[in-house]
Amino acid sequence: MRIVIIDDTGARASVLEDGLREAGYDDIHVVPPTGAFVSRIERLVPDVVLMDLGSPSRDTLEEMLLVSRALARPIAMFVDQSDEQMISAAIDAGVSAYVVDGLRKDRVKPILDLAVRRFTAFARMQAELTDARNQLADRKVIDRAKAILMQQRGLGEPEAYALLRSTAMNGNKRMAEVAEALITASELLGGMK
Amino acid sequence: MSTAGDTIRAAFLPLTDSAVLVAARECGFAAEMGIDLQLVRTESWATLRDRLVYGQVQAAQMLAPLAVAVTLGLGGVPTPLAAPFKLNVNGNAVVMRPDFAAALDPDIAARLNDPLATAHDFATAIGLYRRKPQIGIVHRFSSHALMLRYWLASAGIDPDRDVALRVLPPSLMLEAMRGGEIDGFTAGDPWPAAAIAEGLAEAVALGARIWQRGVEKVLAFRSDWLDDHREVADRLLLALARAAAWCDAPENRTQLASLLGRSDYVDMPAALIERLLSGQFTPRIGAPPLPVEDLILFHREAANFPWRSQALWIWSQLVRWGQAVPGAEAQAAAGAVFRPDIYRRALAGSGAVMPGASAKLEGAVAMPTGVGAHGGALLLGPDRFFDGRVFDPEAIDTYLAGF
Structure with a gap:
């Protein structure tokens, strides 16, 4: 079973590829959707093509599947149109799949299920990573703002923090926003960097 | 902006012609009708289609020929x-x-x-060019692709043989131009203008000069969903009609352009979009803008009315290019994708001008002409094809035999 993963974020592709290899699939190719990717896929003659539903290159791929002579057998979107549950799960997870027509459902379903799980896990991981990055960035900004308050107004650290927090709460803003505004204002007034 | 009420999710692609949906949400027209209209930005027509077909959204801004193709099951399950x-x-x-x-x-x-x-000059240019011209189209089932084929074929160019049509999403056209992957493209606003502004390309044809009133995007629903949700759908259409009128009003252009320019919508410079909305088309970098008053229409001349004859024109072109197999049943199904009956039902009593007929000759109006209508005067603008052909939905075979 030859599986092609079309993906331009290396990370998601490797999360998926690792999962497929663990499950015993070993004929896996990752192709980024750039340049002449269509002719690469034509040369590979895959049985299953997996792609991020959000990729702008899906129209290009579908056109290739429609006109390609290299793939003699027709390829259908998803395995079985009647399996609405699986299709919704795939769409929710952001997976699109193209499968050689005639491939038995029980052979394809495990691949798709795995792709759905891995895509979902990857999306969660990314969201967590973004959160963590934002939190780190927020903390740095708040620390700088605190330092400005401590220096300019002679406050202690807990007082500076409390002042930022109460200002944020009163203005219905995030602390990081207030801190950012303070830093900008301080820079404009030629205060500390 | 929204009040509690019915939620409708609608998928769109980052294009100027998402304007009516964007205005309906952002200017409160949907909320006024008790609809929380949620817009889902989508990066490809394939995903927009899948979101609609599998129920992730209830409505979608769709290429009119794609709506016909999905209904007929061209390249997929009908x-x-x-x-x-x-x-x-x-x-x-x-x-x-x-x-x-x-x-x-x-x-x-x-x-x-x-x-x-220009089509004849284009034919000559193909022979002079260093390779078979690679032309980007957004989808085989797009109005742009059908008009491009129609235009090229008028000079004897075979669009399947003399040029290579490459499918790319509008948002990737500029990158493909920069990388030399394509030699030109056809797409909706603002992408051609953006390529011109960068000096990557210059205009060779305008949709509005190929077919003066060319069918473009439609709001598509699943037929079964629409049958089960008549009342909500009617309210949505009413909201969209008001939004469309707002979009067409010159005094709203600046606001509309800045809405569309936002990163969660088209994500392009508002000034570029506003020039297009004002009918100012710069055909080449450094050239003075050409006034093209019918560059895009959102509402006037009953632009929102889904003439059955326009769905059938699309069908005729799909047959012409071998993308659909001719047959009475498929032809009827293609024509029935456009639903003037629902338009009439939803907008009855709203003050909207209703055309008397649901189908017409396409390409027969040479100058602004009043036509039979209820609820006011309806003046249709010129809708000629550049080659002067007239499409009669009652005589499709004759029309096709003429090519």
Whole structure:
């Protein structure tokens, strides 16, 4: 079973590829959707093509599947149109799949299920990573703002923090926003960097 | 902006012709009708189609020919779609790399105003060019692709043999131009203008000069969903009709352009979008803008009315290019994708001008002409094809035999 993963974020592709290899699939190719990717896929003659539903290159791929002579057998979107549950799960997870027509459902379903799980896990991981990055960035900004308050107004650290927090709460803003505004204002007034 | 009420999720692609949906949400027209209209930005037509077909969204801004193709199951499993409302008329252009366009009429206004002569020059340019021209289209089932084929074929160019049509999403066209993957493309606003502004390309044809009132995007629903949700759908259409009128009003252009320019919508400079909304089309970098008053229509001339004859024109072109197999049943199904009956039901009593007929000759109006209508006067603008052909939905075979 030859599986092609079309993906331009290396990370998601490797999360998926690792999962497929663990499950015993070993004929896996990752192709980024750039340049002449269509002719690469034509040369590979895959049985299953997996792609991020959000990729702008899906129209290009579908056109290739429609006109390609290299793939003699027709390829259908998803395995079985009647399996609405699986299709919704795939769409929710952001997976699109193209499968050689005639491939038995029980052979394809495990691949798709795995792709759905891995895509979902990857999306969660990314969201967590973004959160963590934002939190780190927020903390740095708040620390700088605190330092400005401590220096300019002679406050202690807990007082500076409390002042930022109460200002944020009163203005219905995030602390990081207030801190950012303070830093900008301080820079404009030629205060500390 | 929204009040509690019915939620409708609608998928859109980042294009100027998402304007009516964006205005309906952002200017409160949907909320006024008790609808929380949620817009889902989508990066490909394939995903927009899947989101609609598999129920992740209830409505979608769709290429009119794609709605016909999905209904007929061209290239996939058939799913009946219904298009009761057109989101716009016109709004696309064909642009080519300057080294290709050098073989065309250097007087660019003359070039754009005489598509027939330019098509013949284009045929010559193909022979002079260093390779078979690679032309980007957004989808095989797009109005732009059908108009491009129609235009090229008028000069004896076989679009399947003499040029290579490459499918790319509008948002990747510029990158493909920069990388030399394509020599030109046809897409909706603002992408051709953006390529021109960067000096990557110049205009060689305008949709509005190929077919003066060309069918473009429709609002598509699944037919079964629409049958089960008549009341909500009617309210949505009413909201969209008001939004469309708002979009067409010159005094709202600045606000509309800045809405569309936002990163969660089209994500392009508002100034570029506003020039297009004002009918100012810059055909080449550094050239003075050409006034094209029918560059894009959102509402006037009953632009939102889904004429059955326009769905059938699309069908005729799909048959012409071998993309659909001719047959009475398929033809009826194609025509039935456009739903003037639902438009009439939803907008009855709203003050909207209702055309008396649901189908007409396409390409027969040479100058603004009043037609039979209820609820007010309806003046249809010129809708000619550049080659003067007239499409009679009652005589499709004769029409096709004429090519």
